[in-house]
Amino acid sequence: xxxxxxxxxxxxxxxxxxARMSRIAGRGDGSVIGxxxxxxLDPELLxxxxxxRKLVLVSATNGKTTTTRLITSAMTPLGEVAxxxxxxNMPTGHVSALASAPTARYGVLECDEKYVPMVLAETGANVVxxxxxxxxxxxxxxxxWLLAGKWRRALEASPQSHVIANxxxxxxxxxxxxxKSVTWVAAGQHWREDSWCxxxxxxxxxxxxxxxxxxxxxxxxxxxRPRPDWTLKGDHITTPDGRVLPLSGLSLPGRANRSNALVxxxxxxxxxxxxxxxxxxxxxxxxxxxxxxxVEHEGRRIRxxxxxxxxxxxxxxxxxxxxxxxxxLSINAQGPDGRDTSWLWDVDYRILRGRxxxxxxxxxxxxxxxxxxxxxxxxxxxxxxxxxxxxPPGHLDVIANYTAFQNIRTRYGRVV
Numbered sequence: 001x002x003x004x005x006x007x008x009x010x011x012x013x014x015x016x017x018x019a020r021m022s023r024i025a026g027r028g029d030g031s032v033i034g035x036x037x038x039x040x041l042d043p044e045l046l047x048x049x050x051x052x053r054k055l056v057l058v059s060a061t062n063g064k065t066t067t068t069r070l071i072t073s074a075m076t077p078l079g080e081v082a083x084x085x086x087x088x089n090m091p092t093g094h095v096s097a098l099a100s101a102p103t104a105r106y107g108v109l110e111c112d113e114k115y116v117p118m119v120l121a122e123t124g125a126n127v128v129x130x131x132x133x134x135x136x137x138x139x140x141x142x143x144x145w146l147l148a149g150k151w152r153r154a155l156e157a158s159p160q161s162h163v164i165a166n167x168x169x170x171x172x173x174x175x176x177x178x179x180k181s182v183t184w185v186a187a188g189q190h191w192r193e194d195s196w197c198x199x200x201x202x203x204x205x206x207x208x209x210x211x212x213x214x215x216x217x218x219x220x221x222x223x224x225r226p227r228p229d230w231t232l233k234g235d236h237i238t239t240p241d242g243r244v245l246p247l248s249g250l251s252l253p254g255r256a257n258r259s260n261a262l263v264x265x266x267x268x269x270x271x272x273x274x275x276x277x278x279x280x281x282x283x284x285x286x287x288x289x290x291x292x293x294x295v296e297h298e299g300r301r302i303r304x305x306x307x308x309x310x311x312x313x314x315x316x317x318x319x320x321x322x323x324x325x326x327x328x329l330s331i332n333a334q335g336p337d338g339r340d341t342s343w344l345w346d347v348d349y350r351i352l353r354g355r356x357x358x359x360x361x362x363x364x365x366x367x368x369x370x371x372x373x374x375x376x377x378x379x380x381x382x383x384x385x386x387x388x389x390x391x392p393p394g395h396l397d398v399i400a401n402y403t404a405f406q407n408i409r410t411r412y413g414r415v416v
Contacts, residue, residue: 008048011041012099019096031084035092038099046091049098050123053082055107056267057123059116060131061144062312063260064089066252066288067131068110070264073285074278078271080104086289090115091122106271113147117154120161128155128179129164129267131187131259133171134194135343136309144171145199151175164266166259167226168214174199174223183240185266186214186228187259190318191311193346198223232262237275245275251286254319290409292319297412299393304408308337308401310346316399317351324354327397328387330361330404337402341366349374358387361404384408 004012019034038045058068065087072083082101084093089110098107111119113133120128130151133144148171155163156178165176167184171194176182189195198205203220213231217224229240235248235258247258261282268278287293294303307316320327333339341363349371357378359368364380371378381387384407388396400408 004048005042008042008045011038011045012049012102014038014041015096015099031086031088031093031096032090033092034099035088035095038095039092046095046098046119047122049095050107050125053098053105053107054271055109055123055125056127056129057109057111057116057119057125058129058131058267059111059113061113061134061136061309062315063131063256064110066257066285066291067129067260067263068108069285069288070260070282071129071267072108074264074268074273074281075106075108075271076281077273077277078106080106082107082109084110091119094119094123114150117150120154120158124158125161127162127164127267127270128158129263130172130176131166131263132169132189132191132311133175134191134309134311135346136311136338144194148172148175148199152178155179162270164263164270166263167228168216170195170205170216170223170225171199173226182226183230183266183270184226184228185263186231187262188214188232188255190255191314193310230262230266232258237262237265239269239275243275245279247279249279249283251283252288252292254315256315256318290405295412297388300388300391301395302388302412303395303397304405304412305397305399306402306405307399310343313347313399320397321395324356325395325397326356326358326391327352327399328358328360328384328391329367330359330384330398330400330408331364331367332362332401332404332407333366334362334403337404344370345373349376352376356391358390360384360387361400384411 015034015038018037058064072081075081082098082104084097089112094109135144152175159180162181163176163179164183166172166187168186168189198218200223201221203218205216206219208215215225231238236244236246238244247261250261265275265278290304291306294301305316307313333341353376358381359378360381360383368380
């Protein structure tokens, strides 16, 4: 840090002070306000802080916070790692993360999909991990084909960056295909409703799924799924040299987290950490910014699940307790959530039939209308406390979108 210009050192110091005051005031972890002040004083602060570090950018519509945490854990044998562990995934959060670990040679930064081109241009990241793209906050991020096109142009202009990309997602494949160097990872695509058409020509995509492999290709042009270097089948991965290793030791539940773990293994392998060394470190991650955490309240064991778009709800359903376990759902539509709740109609809620379901949140009426159309019985409540206390002592799964999730975390005990 001492080799930074005086202006930058001052920006870092004032940013840290603002972050500390934010934490003392209970306004959050301070990563956003600290970075905002730092960038206001020195607009080139992110570039200066990234210099001479080996950086990883992690981006996706779903799973980027978890995958960032997994990569960071697996990279600990290399030394200190700077990271935005709590999801502040825009340049302000990146500045705070790098400033808080001035001696860290490595950095793993979760990056909002929209900001990938800007952050890549300013940091020259060594590795970019791209996992999935689906519709999310259309009022803020716009059409995902536009995002994939911006990725293409950014990666073409950054030939020094190696890309780890999920070849099972056609939009990710298209977005990554201009990179000079790519490792293709077959991490699966569980939500396909946003990628039935070829992003190259607009023609239909033909898909073929077997027990051994999945494949897709355009019926009208050359665009097709690349041959993967890493693959995931059930609870096992296959490495580029053909070894088959189990993922059964993961602490985080569900198929989405097995996919996240595969991406993490491919990333850390680029830095010389072999899968056999990385796997036990992945297993040490049991909760990510409160996701998957179980908290105790009045005899209830409340498990917190974050879902902020249709693809995320599909993954949350995958890890629910077996029916007829109770579920509470909470939906807001504040700025970080996206104001438009029409995406609720893209989610198939019929899987909740036969369960006791409670509906809370600022936009509970919107969700109630969707559940009624899906013929899911539910109880409307004013707040999550009513739902929790209506459940007999025992297990309760709570699924909430972003701001509702943060409110619930604060209410029942903020955990990492």
